[in-house]
Amino acid sequence: MNSAAKITAANISQRTLKDKLFKGLVLVLSLVTISPIVLIIYKLVAKGYRQISLEFIIKTPPNTFEAMTAVSNGELIPGGIANGITGTLLMVGLASLIAIPVGVVTGIYLYENPGKLLANLTRNVSDVLQGVPSIVLGLIAYMWIVKPITSGFSALAGSVSLSIMMLPMIVRSTEETLKMIPQSIKEAAVALGVPYYKVILRVLIPTGFSGLLTGILLGISRILGETAPLMLTALGSSVINFDITKPTSAVPLLIWEFYNDPNMVDLIWSSSLLLMGMVLTLNLVSKRIAAGTK
Structure with missing residues (x-):
């Protein structure tokens, strides 16, 4: 024992x-x-x-001489990245307007038709698209928009390339969110005689809204920091521009421009900090929403 x-x-x-x-x-x-x-x-x-200051947010970048003078005098570099912030908001907003409706509708189609050939093909294409390098999407937008439509670099072309990047995440998040909704909710609505389109618009989408919003926010956070496709489509601008048919700057593009000018090094860190803050905020918000749905 x-x-x-x-x-x-x-x-x-x-x-x-x-x-x-x-x-x-x-x-x-x-x-x-x-x-x-x-x-x-x-x-x-x-x-x-x-x-980081109010001036950094509301003013455009200085020229090389102004930056060199400030650095040589040990002062803060004047100006800011207002053109990059407005350009980012413009292109991300336009990309969202393009990608969100298309992605949600496609996700609903995949959910409603899981075994059909077209649905399986769409799902596979979406998965492949998610792994396509961003520079390739920039080339596609260049061929589709820059050359034939705007006849030059533009915010519209940049938005199209970003929207293509967003689509796969929105499509799959929509499909997976709808799969998590109990089938009994849909059956109850159909049993009450609710038209099919109203079942989708007033039952499924509101019930899975938190999950849909999480996927959308994650998609937006992914495209916020993209530079390669914008170099081939939006190109950049030294002034604030709201015309979607004209070249437009963005925070990632400004970071690249500052990198090529040794006098703008301090602005690289500040711009990167602001961009990182935006991405982290969106990710934290999406995580909080996802946690609230459990």
């Missing part, structure tokens, strides 16, 4: 040790996983906070 008790105690002790080692390993690997983003945010805040 004592021998059996000793063996049992030894096994428990061994299992406890293994459990502690495993928990320690998980903790270390978790810290390694989150350390890059923590270090990135720390670096951006440490380097970029000095330039």
